[in-house]
Amino acid sequence: MIDLPGSTRVDRRLPKEAFYKHLSISAALKAKFVSDIDRITIKNSLTKENLNLVDDTDIKEILVLSIELKEKDFDKKIVEAIARQNPHKLLFLLRYEDQVQCVIYHSKLYCSKWMSEEELALTLKGNSLNEIWDDLIQQVAIHNENVAKMNQISVNEELKLQDRIEQLIKNIEKTKKAVWKEKQPKKKFKLYQDLQAYSKELKELTDGQA
Known part of the structure; x- marks a missing residue:
């Protein structure tokens, strides 16, 4: 109510x-x-x-x-x-x-x-x-639990952070699929590097360290 x-x-x-x-x-x-x-x-x-x-x-x-x-x-x-x-x-x-x-x-x-x-x-x-x-x-x-706990930032910063987290999650899922499909070693390695970078940034943001 x-x-x-x-x-x-x-x-x-x-x-x-x-x-x-x-x-x-x-x-x-x-x-x-x-x-x-x-x-x-x-x-x-x-x-x-x-x-x-x-x-x-x-x-x-x-x-x-x-x-x-x-x-x-x-x-x-x-x-x-x-x-x-x-x-x-x-x-x-x-x-x-x-x-x-x-x-x-x-x-x-x-x-x-x-x-x-x-x-x-x-x-x-x-x-x-x-x-x-x-x-x-x-x-x-604000529906992301990690963002909702961050009381020291403005609502605009919260929304921007939530948007970035959601984009990273999409990027990770998309890149995971691309890694499994890619046959060329160099391209596969580059995709794997991208996946690691996305995952690292996501962890930093959700841990409130970024």
């Missing part, structure tokens, strides 16, 4: 047509907007005032949008378009039947896994909207 103060509750439904008309998207994406989305509701509005925060920040409002879907596997470019063209910071709760997925945009889209309402656990942490926003990004976007 998402435990948000009652003072932030809005629960205002937004007409789909009025919503997508303000978006600069292709006709095909507008068609998907209509066909894939059932309803959009502003669930919560997080502001300095209704959260009784002291610090002023460049972020003035964070909106929690609930989007009920007709299709679970829908085009997330719709969500990205909404996030990129909206002046507010947006936390999306995508809902399909009895499942929910959290989506947040920070340079790119980050999605949680699909889960039941009971499994969903998001909290507000921070003394300002900037801190709360960074923490929401961490809760939704």
Whole structure:
């Protein structure tokens, strides 16, 4: 469950047509907007005032949008378009039947896994909207356990580190397959060297030594 103060509750439904008309998207994406989305509701509005925060920040409002879907596997470019063209910071709760997925945009889209309402656990942490926003990004976007334990770096550094770890894991798997297939000794040796380098870097990053 998402435990948000009652003072932030809005629960205002937004007409789909009025919503997508303000978006600069292709006709095909507008068609998907209509066909894939059932309803959009502003669930919560997080502001300095209704959260009784002291610090002023460049972020003035964070909106929690609930989007009920007709299709679970829908085009997330719709969500990205909404996030990129909206002046507010947006936390999306995508809902399909009895499942929910959290989506947040920070340079790119980050999605949680699909889960039941009971499994969903998001909290507000921070003394300002900037801190709360960074923490929401961490809760939704950071899924690597090693990265999640590194509290001494910024959220942007965490995301960059997580991306690099994921890329190294892909490189290692790809190179392992290439090593087994390669017949020429020189090329095989070069691939093996690459594999060792990837593995060494991955160990350093996951051990927090890099």
